[in-house]
Amino acid sequence: MRVRTLVIYITIGFVAAVLALVAVQYMTRRNLEELITANENLLDEYRMSSGLSHQADSTSRATLTRKMDVVDQSGQRVLRWNLYLTVGVLALLTAVFAIIIGRMKKQAELIGKLNVSERKLKEAVLVKENFLANMSHEIRTPLNAILGYTNLLQKKKLDPDTRLHISTVQQSGETLLAIVNDILDLSKIESGMMRIEQVPFGPEALVHSVATMFHHRSAEKQVPLVVTFDPAIPETITGDPTRLTQILVNLVSNAFKFTEKGEVNLRVNRNGGDGDRVQLTFEVTDTGIGIENERLETIFERFRQAEDSTTRHFGGTGLGLSIVRDLVHLQDGHISLSSEPGMGTSVKVTIPYRIAVVGDSLPTDARMDDVHPQRPGLRVLIVEDHIINQGLMMRLLEERRIVSRVAANGHEAIEILRHQPFDLVFMDIQMPGMDGYTATRIIREELKLAIPVIAMTAHAMEGEKEKCIRLGMDDHIAKPVRESELDRILTHFTKNIPANGSVANAFRVIDLDYMRGISNGDAVYEKLVTEQFLHLMPRELEALSAATGKRDPGEIRRIAHGIKTTISIMGLNTLLDEPLDVLESETIRPEDIAEPVERVLSICKEALGEAGIFYRQFQKE
Numbered sequence: 073m074r075v076r077t078l079v080i081y082i083t084i085g086f087v088a089a090v091l092a093l094v095a096v097q098y099m100t101r102r103n104l105e106e107l108i109t110a111n112e113n114l115l116d117e118y119r120m121s122s123g124l125s126h127q128a129d130s131t132s133r134a135t136l137t138r139k140m141d142v143v144d145q146s147g148q149r150v151l152r153w154n155l156y157l158t159v160g161v162l163a164l165l166t167a168v169f170a171i172i173i174g175r176m177k178k179q180a181e182l183i184g185k186l187n188v189s190e191r192k193l194k195e196a197v198l199v200k201e202n203f204l205a206n207m208s209h210e211i212r213t214p215l216n217a218i219l220g221y222t223n224l225l226q227k228k229k230l231d232p233d234t235r236l237h238i239s240t241v242q243q244s245g246e247t248l249l250a251i252v253n254d255i256l257d258l259s260k261i262e263s264g265m266m267r268i269e270q271v272p273f274g275p276e277a278l279v280h281s282v283a284t285m286f287h288h289r290s291a292e293k294q295v296p297l298v299v300t301f302d303p304a305i306p307e308t309i310t311g312d313p314t315r316l317t318q319i320l321v322n323l324v325s326n327a328f329k330f331t332e333k334g335e336v337n338l339r340v341n342r343n344g345g346d347g348d349r350v351q352l353t354f355e356v357t358d359t360g361i362g363i364e365n366e367r368l369e370t371i372f373e374r375f376r377q378a379e380d381s382t383t384r385h386f387g388g389t390g391l392g393l394s395i396v397r398d399l400v401h402l403q404d405g406h407i408s409l410s411s412e413p414g415m416g417t418s419v420k421v422t423i424p425y426r427i428a429v430v431g432d433s434l435p436t437d438a439r440m441d442d443v444h445p446q447r448p449g450l451r452v453l454i455v456e457d458h459i460i461n462q463g464l465m466m467r468l469l470e471e472r473r474i475v476s477r478v479a480a481n482g483h484e485a486i487e488i489l490r491h492q493p494f495d496l497v498f499m500d501i502q503m504p505g506m507d508g509y510t511a512t513r514i515i516r517e518e519l520k521l522a523i524p525v526i527a528m529t530a531h532a533m534e535g536e537k538e539k540c541i542r543l544g545m546d547d548h549i550a551k552p553v554r555e556s557e558l559d560r561i562l563t564h565f566t567k568n569i570p571a572n573g574s575v576a577n578a579f580r581v582i583d584l585d586y587m588r589g590i591s592n593g594d595a596v597y598e599k600l601v602t603e604q605f606l607h608l609m610p611r612e613l614e615a616l617s618a619a620t621g622k623r624d625p626g627e628i629r630r631i632a633h634g635i636k637t638t639i640s641i642m643g644l645n646t647l648l649d650e651p652l653d654v655l656e657s658e659t660i661r662p663e664d665i666a667e668p669v670e671r672v673l674s675i676c677k678e679a680l681g682e683a684g685i686f687y688r689q690f691q692k693e
Contacts, residue, residue, distance in 0.1 A: 217460040218245045219552045224467060245552075268402050272428040273313040275352065276301055279340055282320045289328050290336075297324070300339040306350060308428035315399050316423070320354060322396050323419050327358035334359025334416070348427045357418040363411040371409060396421075448473040449579075450566055451685055453494045455485040455511065456528070457503040461551070465498065465528075468558060475685050482506025486514050492681030493580060494523060495566055499545065501529035509543050516544045524565040528553070579682045581675060583643030601641045602687045606680065608638050613676055620669050623662055628669075632656045635672065642683060647675050 222242040230238065283299045290297045320338070327336040336358045343351040363371060371393055393409075400407045405423035452474055454465045462478045469476040477492075479485035481503045489497075497515075501508040508527060515521050527540035527548040537548035546565065549557050587598055612635050619627040632655035639648055651668035654660060 214460075215245055215248060215552045217458075217464055218242075220461075220464040220468070223555065224464075268315060269312045270310055270426075271313065272308050272310050274308055275305055275316075275340065275425075276307070278313055278317060279320070279338065282317060282324065283338065285321065286324055286328060289325075293328060293332070295328060295331050295333065296335045297328075298335055298337045300337065302341040304342045305340065305352060306427045309350065309352075309425040310428045311423070311425040312403065315403065316354075319396050319399055319421060320356070322393075323354075323356040323421070326393070326419075327356050327360065327417070330360035330417070331358040332360070343422055345427075348429070349424055350427055351422055351424050353420060353422045355418060355420045357416060359416040362413040362415050362417055363409075364413050365411075393419075446473045447562055447566065450474045450496065450562070451492075451494045452476045453479060453485060453488060453497045455479045455482065455497060455503070455508065456500045457481055458500075461500075465553070468553070468555065472559075472562065474562075475688070482508065482511030482514075485511050486519070489515060489519055489521060489523075491677055492684070493678050496562070497523055497525045498528045498549070499525050501527055501540070508545075509540075512544045526561055526565070579686070581644065581647065581679045582682045582686070583646070584686070586643045587641055599687065602683055605638060605642055605683055606687060609676055609680055609683075612638060613673055616669060616672065620665060623665075625658075625660065625662070625665075628665065629656050629658070632672075635676075639676070639679070642679055644675065644679055648672060 219242060222238050222245065225238050226235070226242070279299060279301060283297055286297050324336065324338060337356070339353075339355045339357075341353045341355070343353040345351055397407050400421055400423060403423050405421060407419065407421045409417065409419050411417040450472075452469055454462060454469075454476055456462045456465060456478065457480050462480075466476050466478065477488065477494075479488055483506050485497070485499070486506075499508040499512060508529070512525050515523070515525060524546045525544065527537070527545045529540075529548070529551065540548045547561060549561055584598075587601060590597075612631060616628065616631045616635070619631055632652045636645070636649070636652050639645060648671075651671045654668045655665070655672070
């Protein structure tokens with residue numbers, strides 16, 4: 073807008089200057105024409121008077137002189153007016169250019185102020201994002217332990233009083249987590265980073281799963297939740313089931329919060345549609361305290377509740393309905409609310425969806441039963457610096473009969489992975505020394521391992537999962553770790569790894585069939601020979617490396633022959649007979665030694681790791 077004004081000023085100035093110059097030229101030309109005419113007339117009179125000089129007298133000559141004086145004065149006047157007009161035009165041009173320069177200077181100052189303001193705004197946004205990320209991490213880390221251990225305690229046999237205390241701790245932790253999630257969701261919406269997915273899902277199953285979530289709440293308050301589902305609704309639709317679940321959970325939770333007697337109703341109806349589009353209306357009504365009409369307009373405002381005492385009596389942040397409204401609008405929907413004090417409240421949400429076409433596949437249900445799938449034989453590395461979370465993850469994996477090991481930071485994790493194989497890595501992001509991003513990069517680029525690495529972080533900002541995957545990780549699991557999410561990760565990334573109840577059958581390198589055939593099930597013998605392998609193998613590998621460094625063929629042949637005997641109990645002959653035969657050969661050239669030695673060292677180191685895992689099962693018994 074300011075640039076347009078400046079262009080107008082410049083145009084007006086130039087037009088005025090051109091018009092003034094044209095006017096000066098026109099007036100000067102007219103005056104000069106008049107002077108020329110006057111001079112020609114005087115010249116004619118002069119000629120006539122000269123030709124008739126004998127008839128001239130002093131009177132005629134005086135008249136001629138006066139006329140010439142008038143012509144001279146007119147010429148002088150023309151020159152003065154020409155000078156005046158020229159000076160005026162120059163003054164006008166100077167004024168116009170002064171205005172233009174002033175405007176340009178002011179424009180530059182405003183642009184500078186705008187840049188400073190924009191930089192300060194970006195800095196403020198960055199500070200806010202960093203604050204929210206740090207707050208999320210610092211709060212979610214202890215929450216992970218609180219909720220995780222309370223879940224473990226609730227699975228044990230407890231007396232009623234202790235169970236009540238633990239249930240109270242868990243509910244308080246869930247409430248705190250909900251507040252943190254609300255604040256993070258609000259930040260995502262404000263920054264425009266809240267994403268709406270388009271995936272096929274079954275609306276009826278989703279609604280009933282939401283109702284199941286409130287089964288215990290309904291029983292505790294003795295307020296039934298009545299669900300009504302329109303049979304005309306398509307079986308499968310395309311939209312964002314996560315955000316719809318969030319909307320319904322928020323609305324039903326509010327209904328229960330403010331209802332002490334009566335019932336809560338959740339009605340889902342088809343509200344028209346066109347072609348492959350359908351509109352669904354979700355209405356949640358309660359028989360609670362209600363809201364006064366004059367407060368209905370502010371009920372969707374952030375950090376606002378109907379009464380100042382509501383927070384004290386019922387809790388909450390006043391963000392729930394605001395987030396619901398924003399989520400509905402992001403999905404091109406509409407939300408309305410009606411209420412009457414003492415009679416209850418009704419919230420109606422209408423959202424358009426696309427009817428899923430044939431071939432769209434429904435997402436699998438990630439909800440697991442109370443009895444978690446057992447995955448014996450899996451080897452999982454937990455990279456976590458928080459000692460409480462270390463213990464929690466180990467307990468969760470022990471429940472699933474998974475062998476786990478802990479690394480306190482990225483450096484320790486790298487060293488462990490250099491010498492031992494694992495099926496999966498849970499990688500914390502924020503750790504001292506070496507963070508999860510750097511450790512993952514080394515795993516991919518230096519160790520060349522394709523092992524699944526799962527980011528395990530308390531950072532819950534939008535884009536965190538994408539960042540983790542972009543930097544080499546395979547998936548993301550947020551703290552507090554939900555057992556359903558843990559089971560989903562384990563099922564998805566280890567589905568091709570055998571888990572049939574025997575650790576021995578899940579190894580990649582060692583083959584225990586030979587040992588089992590000899591032992592006839594004698595665990596003492598298996599423990600003894602495994603212990604001997606773990607004791608002898610590192611020494612023989614060290615001796616092989618030393619002999620290779622000295623380029624001593626005789627010593628290399630002797631060690632290779634001894635290794636053949638040591639590895640047989642672990643079933644490694646199939647993998648190592650070929651390189652060991654090469655090393656035992658008397659015709660091998662010195663330049664051909666490095667490759668078979670490297671192969672023997674690599675396979676034996678991996679075998680040591682697997683044998684160590686196998687040996688630890690005897691220590692637990």
